[in-house]
Amino acid sequence: MKSNQQSTRFFAIIFTLLLSSSVVAELVVEEGYVRKPIPGRSMSAAFMTINNTGKDDVILKTAAIEGAKSVEIHTHTHTDGVMRMRQLHELTISAGGSVVLEPGGLHLMIFGIETLPDNPQLTLCDENNQCSEFTLSVRKLVQ
């Protein structure tokens, strides 16, 4: 009876691992961090490198960050010497490729930050609404 229970538990764990890896296997986030908001401000940005280790392109549609109301994918454009931010409604990460989100370029714009955990969870969802979770850090950037 006891070993039967143990093996059931064992297979339950294996099954959970297989299930979760099939969802998150393709995307790997490196050096992901949220810029610590300026005191009194509820907006900030997140930066990272997103690698697609899968065989298919991934089209990211939405993002969410723990402790924030909403997140948008933004890029910067330079027009006549003026730098503007523009919202992207999708971000393609080619199979085997990677996309770099960095200050002055692509970033995740974060709105409505109340209390940001030390290691906020990031959720990225693709066009099939398949979502992957990642752990970010919080960095104070001096400007």
Ligand SMILES: [Cu+2]
């Ligand atoms: Cu922005």
